[in-house]
Amino acid sequence: MDTLDREIQTPNSGRKQGGLDREIQTPNSGRKQGGWITFPFIIGALAGLTLAAGGWMSNLIVYLIQVFNLKSIDAAQVSNIVNGGSSLFPIVGAIIADSCLGCFAVISIFSSISLLGTGFLALTATVNSLRPQLCIDGSSFCKAPSKVQFLVLYAGIALASIGQGGTRFTLATMGANQFRKPQQQGIFFNWYFFTLYTASVVSSTAIVYIEDNLSWGLGFGICVAVNFIGLAIFLLGNWFYLHDKPLGSPFMNIARVMVAAFKKRNLPLSPLSEDYYDEHNQAMTLEAAGPTNSFRFLNRASLKAEGDIGSDGSIAKPWSLCTVQLVEDLKTLIRIFPLWSSSIFLSTPIGIQLSLTILQALSMDRHLGQHFKIPAGSMIVIVLISTSIFLTLIDRFFCPMWQKLIGNSPSALQRIGIGHVLNMLGMAASALVESKRLKMVHAYHLQSQPTSVLPMSALWLFPQLVLVGIGEAFHFPGQVALYYQEFPASLRSTATAMIAMIIGIGFYLSTAIIDFLRRVTSWLPDNINNGRLDHVYWASTVVALVNFGYYLACAMLYTYQNVGKEVADSSG
Structure with a gap:
């Protein structure tokens, strides 16, 4: 894991990290917040949620074939869709956390969604009416699931996938936000990845073994239990966390650049750097006074025009003028x-x-x-x-x-x-x-x-x-x-x-x-x-x-x- 430590620490030497240097709210300055005191809560939550996700995702193909009588290739297709969805939702969780809710709220909400989804899956494995009649090996007359059975099954899979995807990398961001020094953040990432892999191995072996050899209901029930424990551990640490304040989605700024450049597409570019709006702040540290020559058509987004700048020197029309830093x-x-x-x-x-x-x-x-x-x-x-x-x-x-x-x-x-x-x-x-x-x-x-x-x-x-x-x-x-x-x-x-x-x-x-x-x-x-x-x-x-x-x-x-x-x- 030292490799990951080195890779993550190196880029942060001598400067702040975007996303990790965001404004931190400390409403109760009388108590210690952030730092290693938060570590057991975040790592405990990660372990519980990863165990829960791995316990049902690793064995999903087998469950669909053996319990829901799906054909093998169809089951593989469903598994691919589930893996894809759970991998896409981290970016959704990150955007929501950055733009409006913050990491704590996103993790709490998506962990609850995951708990609900694994609960539905456990019901399909324990309630006879929620799964089709058991198919005898080799039989060509296996009964397909009913619409209600499919509804409960796919609702559980969808909710569990969304919940798992929305928490995985948001937990990493929130954990790193608890530390100021890059070295401490690197150590946290070491333990984060170690816990992620270890919990995945345990869930893909121990829980899957229980599902295959003892009971699907017991295996999925364990997933529900560890999901609940992970959520409870995370919520118990709320007293000690440093809570990040959402600063708005950076993707909105990207859209602003493209819109502003399109609006000014007919304006001639200026060779003078003072004709471009360059506002230095803590999050943006561009050393060049003007925009670079690559992709020059985008430079118009930072080109000053009449009415773009207010009397106080700030941007008056955010969708018509952007900083040079945003363009770059x-x-x-x-x-x-x-x-x-x-x-x-x-x-x-x-x-x-x-x-x-x-x-x-x-x-x-x-x-x-x-x-x-x-x-x-x-x-x-x-x-x-x-x-x-x-x-x-x-x-x-x-x-x-x-x-x-x-x-x-x-x-x-x-x-x-x-x-x-x-x-x-x-x-x-x-x-x-x-x-x-x-x-x-x-x-x-x-x-x-x-x-x-x-x-x-x-x-x-x-x-x-x-x-x-x-x-x-x-x-x-x-x-x-x-x-x-x-x-x-x-x-x-x-x-x-x-x-x-x-x-x-x-x-x-x-x-x-x-x-x-x-x-x-x-x-x-x-x-x-x-x-x-x-x-x-x-x-x-x-x-x-x-x-x-x-x-x-x-x-x-x-x-x-x-x-x-x-x-x-x-x-x-």
């Missing part, structure tokens, strides 16, 4: 957008692999010894474990070795590039393993027996998951560092949530791709033993290869905006 912030986002888009297509093959790997595991021998059977929903925990292990190995061994050979530590762009390569290798390994599995299916004549288990160990799936996990250990911290360094100060509070947005879009794209392949090919029938899942993986490998080429082009053309200045500041 938008330019920074435009420059980084190609790199950001390449990360979307990095997440898409991973979304395809994670959902289809569970279907592979269901058809393979998952026994370890005579008495223990690996739950299919726990297979993805290999990704979490390998990521956690290699985060430390990369920091202790890879980075020092890289520095000895190259002369400096690997940059954020280099780390992301290595993650791209490992992702491609993971997809290729998936294709090779599936080819071997299909050969055994044909050898044992199991094409028409979807419930039969191959005499092929599910451990064959581990290498592809390990490769993807190692890739995440490279590209995930690399993306955290890149966006945190390069995003404008006014947007750094949502920079990390943008990574979750990338993952969400990637999962939705993976869902669309799977649906497209089902329509135009015969690769993904309901019985994967009759399909060509290996072709899907090879297609994902090709997509990853093309995207890697696109990433290389973007990375070579990209010029760091803040890293050089950061290094100079830290050395000075």
